[in-house]
Amino acid sequence: xxxxxxxxxxxxxxxxxxxxxxxxxxxxxxxxxxxxxxxxxxxxxxxxxxxxxxxxxxxxxxxxxxxxxxxxxxxxxxxxxxxxxxxxxxxxxxxxxxxxxxxxxxxxxxxxxxxxxxxxxxxxxxxxxxxxxxxxxxxxxxxxxxxxxxxxxxxxxxxxxxxxxxxxxxxxxxxxxxxxxxxxxxxxxxxxxxxxxxxxxxxxxxxxxxxxxxxxxxxxxxxxxxxxxxxxxxxxxxxxxxxxxxxxxxxxxxxxxxxxxxxxxxxxxxxxxxxxxxxxxxxxxxxxxxxxxxxxxxxxxxxxxxxxxxxxxxxxxxxxxxxxxxxxxxxxxxxxxxxxxxxxxxxxxxxxxxxxxxxxxxxxxxxxxxxxxxxxxxxxxxxxxxxxxxxxxxxxxxxxxxxxxxxxxxxxxxxxxxxxxxxxxxxxxxxxxxxxxxxxxxxxxxxxxxxxxxxxxxxxxxxxxxxxxxxxxxxxxxxxxxxxxxxxxxxxxxxxxxxxxxxxxxxxxxxxxxxxxxxxxxxxxxxxxxxxxxxxxxxxxxxxxxxxxxxxxxxxxxxxxxxxxxxxxxxxxxxxxxxxxxxxxxxxxxxxxxxxxxxxxxxxxx
Amino acid sequence: xxxxxxxxxxxxxxxxxxxxxxxxxxxxxxxxxxxxxxxxxxxxxxxxxxxxxxxxxxxxxxxxxxxxxxxxxxxxxxxxxxxxxxxxxxxxxxxxxxxxxxxxxxxxxxxxxxxxxxxxxxxxxxxxxxxxxxxxxxxxxxxxxxxxxxxxxxxxxxxxxxxxxxxxxxxxxxxxxxxxxxxxxxxxxxxxxxxxxxxxxxxxxxxxxxxxxxxxxxxxxxxxxxxxxxxxxxxxxxxxxxxxxxxx
Numbered sequence: 001x002x003x004x005x006x007x008x009x010x011x012x013x014x015x016x017x018x019x020x021x022x023x024x025x026x027x028x029x030x031x032x033x034x035x036x037x038x039x040x041x042x043x044x045x046x047x048x049x050x051x052x053x054x055x056x057x058x059x060x061x062x063x064x065x066x067x068x069x070x071x072x073x074x075x076x077x078x079x080x081x082x083x084x085x086x087x088x089x090x091x092x093x094x095x096x097x098x099x100x101x102x103x104x105x106x107x108x109x110x111x112x113x114x115x116x117x118x119x120x121x122x123x124x125x126x127x128x129x130x131x132x133x134x135x136x137x138x139x140x141x142x143x144x145x146x147x148x149x150x151x152x153x154x155x156x157x158x159x160x161x162x163x164x165x166x167x168x169x170x171x172x173x174x175x176x177x178x179x180x181x182x183x184x185x186x187x188x189x190x191x192x193x194x195x196x197x198x199x200x201x202x203x204x205x206x207x208x209x210x211x212x213x214x215x216x217x218x219x220x221x222x223x224x225x226x227x228x229x230x231x232x233x234x235x236x237x238x239x240x241x242x243x244x245x246x247x248x249x250x251x252x253x254x255x256x257x258x259x260x261x262x263x264x265x266x267x268x269x270x271x272x273x274x275x276x277x278x279x280x281x282x283x284x285x286x287x288x289x290x291x292x293x294x295x296x297x298x299x300x301x302x303x304x305x306x307x308x309x310x311x312x313x314x315x316x317x318x319x320x321x322x323x324x325x326x327x328x329x330x331x332x333x334x335x336x337x338x339x340x341x342x343x344x345x346x347x348x349x350x351x352x353x354x355x356x357x358x359x360x361x362x363x364x365x366x367x368x369x370x371x372x373x374x375x376x377x378x379x380x381x382x383x384x385x386x387x388x389x390x391x392x393x394x395x396x397x398x399x400x401x402x403x404x405x406x407x408x409x410x411x412x413x414x415x416x417x418x419x420x421x422x423x424x425x426x427x428x429x430x431x432x433x434x435x436x437x438x439x440x441x442x443x444x445x446x447x448x449x450x451x452x453x454x455x456x457x458x459x460x461x462x463x464x465x466x467x468x469x470x471x472x473x474x475x476x477x478x479x480x481x482x483x484x485x486x487x488x489x490x491x492x493x494x495x496x497x498x499x500x501x502x503x504x505x506x507x508x509x510x511x512x513x514x515x516x517x518x519x520x521x522x523x524x525x526x527x528x529x530x531x532x533x534x535x536x537x538x539x540x541x542x543x544x545x546x547x548x549x550x551x552x553x554x555x556x557x558x559x560x561x562x563x564x565x566x567x568x569x570x571x572x573x574x575x576x577x578x579x580x581x582x583x584x585x586x587x588x589x590x591x592x593x594x595x596x597x598x599x600x601x602x603x604x605x606x
Numbered sequence: 607x608x609x610x611x612x613x614x615x616x617x618x619x620x621x622x623x624x625x626x627x628x629x630x631x632x633x634x635x636x637x638x639x640x641x642x643x644x645x646x647x648x649x650x651x652x653x654x655x656x657x658x659x660x661x662x663x664x665x666x667x668x669x670x671x672x673x674x675x676x677x678x679x680x681x682x683x684x685x686x687x688x689x690x691x692x693x694x695x696x697x698x699x700x701x702x703x704x705x706x707x708x709x710x711x712x713x714x715x716x717x718x719x720x721x722x723x724x725x726x727x728x729x730x731x732x733x734x735x736x737x738x739x740x741x742x743x744x745x746x747x748x749x750x751x752x753x754x755x756x757x758x759x760x761x762x763x764x765x766x767x768x769x770x771x772x773x774x775x776x777x778x779x780x781x782x783x784x785x786x787x788x789x790x791x792x793x794x795x796x797x798x799x800x801x802x803x804x805x806x807x808x809x810x811x812x813x814x815x816x817x818x819x820x821x822x823x824x825x826x827x828x829x830x831x832x833x834x835x836x837x838x839x840x841x842x843x844x845x846x847x848x849x850x851x852x853x854x
Binding site: 149150180520 | 650
């Protein structure tokens with residue numbers, strides 16, 4: 001019999017980034033007993049890394065902005081396979097969610113009139129991102145954290161969930177362990193909200209930390225929930241490339257929002273060379289107009305550097321592949337050039353982009369006020385995730401909810417910058433509200449000790465194997481998976497490579513099932529990595545299978561063998577679920593018909 | 607390829623010792639890179655906390671050659687690699703294992719500070735007006751990444767172990783951010799005087815010197831808080847006036 005401590009809740013929230021905390025605040029406010037589990041210490045989740053801002057049509061800087069424009073920008077960015085109802089709710093509710101943060105103590109940068117300042121960002125027609133310099137994510141997570149700790153929620157720091165527990169068809173809580181001491185923990189709960197963030201650790205070059213191993217995606221999948229849009233992985237166009245140890249670390253889109261330009265090794269601003277048809281009307285056709293846009297000229301159109309992330313990333317890859325890259329395999333991002341335009345540009349850059357200045361100065365010996373940065377694409381965000389109901393965020397499994405990055409629908413084929421922070425506020429609140437409601441309306445659950453015993457036994461297997469000679473550690477397997485996904489299922493994909501990746505995943509799975517761990521259960525990072533590995537493998541397989549199914553190029557998903565967009569493929573989402581035989585099943589789900597009013601909004605905004 | 611030796615603390619609350627690990631190093635590496643490389647190749651079970659790798663989350667605090675630093679922001683090129691580089695956990699907090707300490711005390715302390723209490727919104731949509739110049743000074747405090755290096759070097763905590771009477775520089779910065787928030791209506795001076803004992807700080811500025819966010823902890827946060835306490839409780843003129851009018 002496994003030994004464990006028990007903590008029972010009405011609502012259990014797995015993850016304590018922005019969406020987890022916003023969920024927990026709402027569920028607590030509704031009177032639910034709430035437990036929050038986080039793999040790290042409180043306040044360290046990836047939300048802290050968000051730099052540019054939170055998108056909400058407040059209209060503080062440009063009064064022409066409103067939910068209709070935000071809605072149509074989000075749909076256009078997502079190539080119209082977004083869940084339109086989520087996009088509508090998001091655009092309508094984001095302003096209130098941002099103002100609410102101010103009531104909880106957040107301090108955004110201000111306009112001259114003393115309102116929340118908003119900045120330009122890729123794919124947003126008007127300046128829309130409320131921000132604090134380039135550390136908006138820190139401001140948000142700290143605000144939610146500081147407000148949340150007075151709301152009565154219990155936070156379990158440094159804990160990992162191994163499995164969700166089921167009671168018949170309904171979720172019944174979770175079983176996991178405390179990373180610091182290695183003790184098992186049982187969390188019976190009437191409702192569970194997954195808020196585990198992304199999957200970036202499936203790739204070698206990523207802006208994500210060790211935490212992002214697709215836990216929520218994998219937990220939901222194994223509990224019988226449906227995943228959606230798994231082929232859409234966002235590669236952020238600007239990650240650091242040099243020195244090697246910082247490869248992948250994010251360089252905010254805010255650099256381009258403030259006037260930064262992309263150049264190749266010939267000094268050419270290559271983004272002017274390839275402007276997609278559906279954005280041509282909104283994009284500047286000369287550098288002068290682009291500059292005026294970044295400085296707030298309402299009659300100017302945005303520079304092509306502020307096209308959507310999928311497009312910018314692909315243009316950068318093309319420059320590099322065709323031999324016009326920088327010495328360390330990237331291209332140049334230059335903000336220092338604005339000295340031609342602004343008298344005190346150095347101070348201006350330091351004030352607008354303080355942490356970028358700091359990051360390059362300290363990690364790369366580059367002064368961004370004087371010289372260009374070398375950048376290249378980095379795995380950043382997962383559009384795909386748990387398929388949820390737009391209003392409630394409940395998955396196909398009763399009592400199991402998902403919010404934020406690990407849920408799918410809002411962003412479609414490509415997420416606009418700034419929409420992730422508003423996503424986690426809008427849908428975190430909704431998930432909290434409806435999870436509390438579900439817990440109230442549904443009776444007690446029963447924990448099945450067979451499920452608990454099985455999870456505990458499996459978790460300890462690596463220690464048994466660790467003693468035998470020849471058992472491989474988890475780090476090398478994870479590393480090999482990351483390299484393979486980077487090479488075979490990355491920004492540019494093709495069938496033969498992805499089939500090779502599927503075989504590779506199978507082999508890695510066999511290796512993972514033999515992985516061993518040395519030492520004991522006390523804060524053992526080797527063991528932790530071994531426990532995260534199966535999740536990464538499940539997620540990698542889902543990405544690859546969904547990407548094989550989509551024989552076209554759309555948004556973040558680009559197929560070398562199917563380089564064009566195919567309207568037929570714009571009529572459905574790709575779903576992933578576990579089949580009866582235990583294998584992964586891929587199906588196509590037609591999009592729900594969009595109501596006439598929303599179609600009209602899109603038409604008006606074209 | 608060049609190699610370097612890292613003398614890393616291995617052990618738990620029951621005891622431990624430094625252990626030497628030699629590993630390959632390359633241009634641009636930071637201490638965290640080297641430690642993670644050692645962990646992946648030589649010591650899988652070594653306990654290390656980290657997240658963002660860019661100085662934004664404050665997870666990888668440690669003492670490098672005796673200096674409290676973030677491992678992710680300490681480049682090897684700033685260290686003498688002809689000698690072993692010592693890497694040890696923050697010494698002020700109880701050790702869990704290797705480089706990971708039990709920092710939970712900090713999270714309990716924060717709950718004891720009175721929360722933000724804004725005045726009523728200025729407008730019906732729930733918004734307020736605040737000027738940039740009015741928020742500049744608290745935006746400095748809100749840059750804090752909660753790495754707890756300031757707590758680690760504070761002698762009131764490190765030497766005198768006043769964990770039950772004193773909240774440390776991090777939470778004076780937090781209190782200052784609340785007290786100086788243009789919308790806040792609550793007051794925390796009584797707590798500062800009696801419960802959180804801001805008077806214990808004698809402004810040696812060690813905390814300010816180690817802050818990776820370069821927050822002017824002592825001059826901008828702690829001293830103004832001390833002044834507020836003095837103004838409210840120790841002002842001789844005010845005391846005299848109070849005596850004359852017969853108020854307490």
